[in-house]
Amino acid sequence: MYRLICKDGNAKRGELVTVHGTVQTPLFMNVGTAAAIKGAVSTMDLQEIGTQVELSNTYHLHVRPGDTVVKKLGGLHKFMNWDKPILTDSGGFQVFSLAGLRKIKEEGVYFNSHVDGRKIFMGPEESMQIQSNLASTIAMAFDECPPHPATREYMENSVARTTRWLERCKKEMARLNSLEDTINRQQMLFGINQGGTFTDIRIEHAKRISEFDLDGYALGGLAVGESHEEMYRILEETVPYLPLEKPTYLMGVGTPANILEAVERGVDFFDCVYPARNGRHGNAYTNHGKMTLLNAKYELDDRPLDEECGCPTCRHYSRAYIRHLLKAKEMLGLRLLVTHNLYFYNKMMEEIREAIEEQRFTEYKRKKLAGFEEGEKN
Numbered sequence: 001m002y003r004l005i006c007k008d009g010n011a012k013r014g015e016l017v018t019v020h021g022t023v024q025t026p027l028f029m030n031v032g033t034a035a036a037i038k039g040a041v042s043t044m045d046l047q048e049i050g051t052q053v054e055l056s057n058t059y060h061l062h063v064r065p066g067d068t069v070v071k072k073l074g075g076l077h078k079f080m081n082w083d084k085p086i087l088t089d090s091g092g093f094q095v096f097s098l099a100g101l102r103k104i105k106e107e108g109v110y111f112n113s114h115v116d117g118r119k120i121f122m123g124p125e126e127s128m129q130i131q132s133n134l135a136s137t138i139a140m141a142f143d144e145c146p147p148h149p150a151t152r153e154y155m156e157n158s159v160a161r162t163t164r165w166l167e168r169c170k171k172e173m174a175r176l177n178s179l180e181d182t183i184n185r186q187q188m189l190f191g192i193n194q195g196g197t198f199t200d201i202r203i204e205h206a207k208r209i210s211e212f213d214l215d216g217y218a219l220g221g222l223a224v225g226e227s228h229e230e231m232y233r234i235l236e237e238t239v240p241y242l243p244l245e246k247p248t249y250l251m252g253v254g255t256p257a258n259i260l261e262a263v264e265r266g267v268d269f270f271d272c273v274y275p276a277r278n279g280r281h282g283n284a285y286t287n288h289g290k291m292t293l294l295n296a297k298y299e300l301d302d303r304p305l306d307e308e309c310g311c312p313t314c315r316h317y318s319r320a321y322i323r324h325l326l327k328a329k330e331m332l333g334l335r336l337l338v339t340h341n342l343y344f345y346n347k348m349m350e351e352i353r354e355a356i357e358e359q360r361f362t363e364y365k366r367k368k369l370a371g372f373e374e375g376e377k378n
Contacts, residue, residue, distance in 0.1 A: 002216065002246050006357060010239070010266040013356040016216075016247055019186040020077065020085045020137045025247060025268035026352050028259070028345045029055040029087055031276060034064070035080045038276050039338030040331055043082040049311060049343040050350065053137075054082055055271045058130050059091035059122070063113050067133035075135030075183040085137035087271075090127045090169075092143040092192070092220070093252070104144060106161065124168035132176040135183035140218065141169040143192040148225040150196055159194050159205050166191050170212060188215035190249060197226055199237045206241035216247035216269070223253045232261050239266040256285060256348060257372060260365045263352055270349075275341035280334045282326045285344045289372045291319075293337070298323045311343035 001017045014025040030037060030051045037046070046054060056076060061067055073079045076086055095102050095109045102111040108123020122130075127142035143162040146155055170189060177185045191209045195202035209217065219238060222231050235250070242248055249269035250262050259270055275285065284291045286306035291298075293305075304314035305322070313322075313336040325333030348368070355364035 004245055008356045008359045008361040009264065011263050011352075011356050011361045012244070012248075012266055012268050013353055014247065014268055016085075018085050018137045018188065019184060020083065023052040023085055024353055026259075026263050026349055026356075027052050027269060028349045029053040029269065029271040030342050030346075031055045031271055031273050032080070033057045033273075034060045035070075035076060037338065037342070038273075039280050040335045041276075041338050041342065043080055045312075045339055046082070046342075049339060050346040051084070051342065052346075053085045053087055054080075055087045055089065056080075056134070056136065057091070057094065058088045058127060058134070058140075059094035061088075061134060062091070062122075062130045063115050063120075067130040071133040071135070071183065075133075077135065086134075087138040087190075088131045088134055088136035088140065089251070090131070090140040090142040090192075091122055092127075092140075093145050095122070095144070104161075106164075108142075109144075124165040125172045128169055128172040128176060132173070132182055132184075132187060136187065137184070138188045138190055138216070139173065141166045141189060141191045141214075143194060143220060145221050145224070146194060146196055148196060148221070152198060152201075155194075155196050155198055155201055159201055162192065162194050163205065163208055166209060166212060170214070190214060190216040190218050190247070192218045192220040192251070193238060193242065194221045195238075196221055197230055197234060199234065202234060202238040203241050206238050210241070210243050214246070216249060217242045218249035218251050218269070219267075220251045222250065223258075228258065228261075231258075232265065235262055235265040235267065256345070257369060259345075259348070260352070260368060263356075264361070264365060275345050276338045279337035279339075279341045282333075282337065283341075284322075284337055285341050286376075287368070287371045289375045291376070293319060293323045293333075294326055295323075305337075305340055306344070309340065309344065309347075311340045311347075313337070313340040313343075 003015045005013045124142045131139035144158050146158045191214045193206050247269050248267050250267045282293045284305045298319040301319040355361045
């Protein structure tokens with residue numbers, strides 16, 4: 001159940017009540033694709049750094065260890081020792097990213113496993129069954145993430161199929177939630193808006209899926225090759241046609257600047273691999289832009305990554321030490337950076353929520369972006 005608390009312009013501040021607890025929006029979901037954050041960050045760490053929602057991947061967990069295995073072990077929450085909400089994405093994006101290995105038909109998609117090459121079929125019903133076995137808090141509808149660029153004809157056909165698949169997802173979830181042996185019988189369903197960069201297709205699709213009265217709505221198929229400006233334009237034109245009184249989720253986006261721009265356009269759910277991936281590549285997000293810790297200038301720098309940051313990494317370790325760990329190829333270096341980056345994102349979302357409540361989001365955004373641009377003073 002979602003409650004819109006207040007708005008500042010189009011930026012919205014909300015609250016989502018779920019069977020696994022209540023979360024405050026706008027929020028950033030920390031991505032643990034295979035039920036773990038890459039970079040050796042545990043669910044215990046996530047509790048400490050203010051994570052509200054963890055995101056795991058349906059396709060990857062279906063392939064390994066198998067969703068039936070997770071169900072036998074009591075569901076994903078118990079399996080990974082996490083008591084807050086989990087969102088599982090439907091597997092649709094993996095089908096898109098395994099483009100060379102897929103075959104799309106009306107009933108679903110045939111493709112080969114990236115692990116052992118075995119043939120897999122996934123359609124709307126299968127995706128819902130896998131997500132029900134995982135017992136996540138929020139399940140995403142199974143969709144096709146069309147390539148960019150795509151022709152208008154391809155896009156229209158793809159979006160129409162995604163709508164038909166959504167109907168099947170909703171029906172299958174209702175059936176699964178009524179079964180005695182379903183672990184989470186209050187699983188929520190979010191639908192996905194597609195349409196590439198065709199505004200009219202996006203708007204029509206947003207109107208159509210809004211009729212399904214789902215628990216939330218996502219914008220998919222963005223950040224797949226279009227420019228940031230194009231993405232912002234699509235958000236401006238599409239978000240007004242999605243229900244205001246439901247969560248609005250921009251899938252797979254993005255940089256701190258992307259998030260600020262999207263919040264201003266009415267988005268309040270985000271996820272992205274950037275904080276973890278950049279951390280594993282030796283980069284730290286700070287209020288003064290991105291730092292590359294392998295840079296020689298940090299060799300004797302005994303300051304924390306960000307002097308304004310309260311994360312476990314910044315409270316206890318120096319830039320020089322983290323640089324040494326990276327140079328020595330010690331896993332701890334990656335762990336400390338990923339922890340810091342996730343905390344940075346989570347903390348920024350907290351600041352955003354506060355700024356919206358106090359009707360000063362525009363000013364907050366301006367200052368935050370200026371800080372990123374300015375870089376370090378010394």
